[in-house]
Amino acid sequence: MGTGMGMGMGMGMGWMWLVGLLVLLGVVLLVVLAVRAVGGGITRGVGSGDATARPPARSRARELLDARYARGELSSDEYRERLQTLEEHA
Template identity: 50%
Template sequence: MYGNGGGMGMWFIWPVMILVIVLVVVLLVRGSGGGANRGSGSAPPPGPGTGRTRAQEILDERYARGELTDEEYQDRLRQLRGDSDR
């Protein structure tokens, strides 16, 4: 049907070509910053240079919910920052 049997190797070439195309697309998407490990529109988590830690975020949330008084909040904030002016 294919003359000299040239079509016999096509069963191998097409899947390889498709795999290469998919790999190139995945690498392009990751390189452009569209990877799935990014937050859904949220800011990156605070790091060492941002001045805010997860502990401070929790403290802020508890204060906002009214679980802490002003004095408790300020005292715990000083403890987190390492201020020891007692």
């Protein structure tokens, strides 16, 4: 009776290291995801060679100005003048 119990424990313990490793990897993954979510992810500069680097975000005023110019509400001269004013105040 003692021998059968010992073999069963040995087989169960053999899988425990795998379960422990998977739990550890899961915790590490959760920590990495939490840090990236809170920190906004990793950002790289434009010259870093990363093809997926995002350009700096434009202001809402610049987006509106571009949209008005695209719709033809502003002439080229008006667009350039207002763009220069936005850049001076940024």
